[in-house]
Amino acid sequence: GAGVSQSPSNKVTEKGKDVELRCDPISGHTALYWYRQSLGQGLEFLIYFQGNSAPDKSGLPSDRFSAERTGGSVSTLTIQRTQQEDSAVYLCASSPLRGKDTQYFGPGTRLTVL
Amino acid sequence: QQPVQSPQAVILREGEDAVINCSSSKALYSVHWYRQKHGEAPVFLMILLKGGEQKGHEKISASFNEKKQQSSLYLTASQLSYSGTYFCGTGRGSGGGADGLTFGKGTHLIIQP
Numbered sequence: 001g002a003g004v005s006q007s008p009s010n011k012v013t014e015k016g017k018d019v020e021l022r023c024d025p026i027s028g029h030t031a032l033y034w035y036r037q038s039l040g041q042g043l044e045f046l047i048y049f050q051g052n053s054a055p056d057k058s059g060l061p062s063d064r065f066s067a068e069r070t071g072g073s074v075s076t077l078t079i080q081r082t083q084q085e086d087s088a089v090y091l092c093a094s095s096p097l098r099g100k101d102t103q104y105f106g107p108g109t110r111l112t113v114l
Numbered sequence: 115q116q117p118v119q120s121p122q123a124v125i126l127r128e129g130e131d132a133v134i135n136c137s138s139s140k141a142l143y144s145v146h147w148y149r150q151k152h153g154e155a156p157v158f159l160m161i162l163l164k165g166g167e168q169k170g171h172e173k174i175s176a177s178f179n180e181k182k183q184q185s186s187l188y189l190t191a192s193q194l195s196y197s198g199t200y201f202c203g204t205g206r207g208s209g210g211g212a213d214g215l216t217f218g219k220g221t222h223l224i225i226q227p
Contacts (some may be wrong), residue, residue: 035207042218107155
């Protein structure tokens with residue numbers, strides 16, 4: 001079956017513009033995660049969705065960041081008024097069950113803010 | 115709290131063994147290991163759970179010392195394909211990582227012919 005897909009694969013934007021990043025999780029996976037990876041750094045947790053529960057937004061770095069998940073499937077991460085420090089690879093992951101299971105990562109979206 | 119990985123980087127000859135360590139300042143309930151090649155998504159290798167349950171890769175093993183809050187990943191008879199950056203991730207909460215992972219900064223492994 002298909003893995004986690006993300007679009008676009010690359011996004012270049014100007015400072016101050018808004019961007020939307022999309023994630024299609026593996027079908028049937030109830031948990032969905034967004035992480036950010038800056039150059040040479042580890043992965044930084046941003047937000048977590050589990051089923052129909054309210055998302056855990058505790059990792060979002062500022063109120064310019066928001067995310068939603070429609071119908072328990074596709075998720076969109078929105079960054080408003082982008083700043084240069086937002087430049088990073090944004091990775092989405094999904095997991096089938098709560099608790100002990102693997103997170104399967106998508107290929108990421110490389111965001112460059114000029 | 116971000117787990118600490120060591121070493122930061124290691125260069126080996128094909129066939130040599132490697133050990134990558136991950137330690138945490140907080141109690142660990144699970145440790146997840148991933149490998150990432152340049153420009154690619156992280157790929158799952160191993161999950162170790164409190165109580166000893168382990169799921170993972172047939173050619174790579176790992177240990178989990180709950181008391182010392184440490185985990186180590188063992189790569190034996192390394193192959194060229196093992197090159198990449200290895201990350202350990204620990205559960206953000208008290209569960210198995212279901213509410214997201216906190217990752218270390220990674221260990222860069224280079225395998226030379």
